[in-house]
Amino acid sequence: MFHDQSPIYQQIAEGIKNDIISGALKEEEQVMSTNQYAAFYRINPATAAKGFQLLTDEGILYKKRGIGMFVSPNARETLLEQRRERFFEEVVDRMLTEANQIGIPLEDIASRIQSRRGDRS
Structure with a gap:
């Protein structure tokens, strides 16, 4: 463990x-x-x-x-909110910073996310 x-x-x-x-x-x-x-x-x-x-x-x-x-x-909701915030800080914000640095338009990111979500539906 x-x-x-x-x-x-x-x-x-x-x-x-x-x-x-x-x-x-x-x-x-x-x-x-x-x-x-x-x-x-x-x-x-x-x-x-x-x-x-x-x-x-x-x-x-x-x-x-x-x-x-x-x-x-309310422990579960508190923890979910903490995890959501951590996800945005550690994943989304970093991704957007990297995308901006290498010139990927936000529309391309949104399109890719949308297409990947469709794969899992």
């Missing part, structure tokens, strides 16, 4: 975010405890806790005292 490209606690947070986006975890649903998570993935509980803390700081998870961690209301 884990790779060497980013810290494990960030991968934990990203995995939980992906589960929320996919619907595997629903809003107001309880998530595994940090100790359960650590035991399941055979990692240090402090590492799991750090990943959960990231999500809590972002408002994606919240803690019910004495009960555990839960998915926040």
Whole structure:
């Protein structure tokens, strides 16, 4: 499950975010405890806790005292909006900058996108 490209606690947070986006975890649903998570993935509980803390700081998870961690209301929509913004910044904006530098007209880009979307319909 884990790779060497980013810290494990960030991968934990990203995995939980992906589960929320996919619907595997629903809003107001309880998530595994940090100790359960650590035991399941055979990692240090402090590492799991750090990943959960990231999500809590972002408002994606919240803690019910004495009960555990839960998915926040509107977490999925918040994450989708973040991913959409990241897509535009990392993909579309970079693509448009490159297209401008090499002289590709916006109409050609729009046409190509439209034709590719048609291939997948």
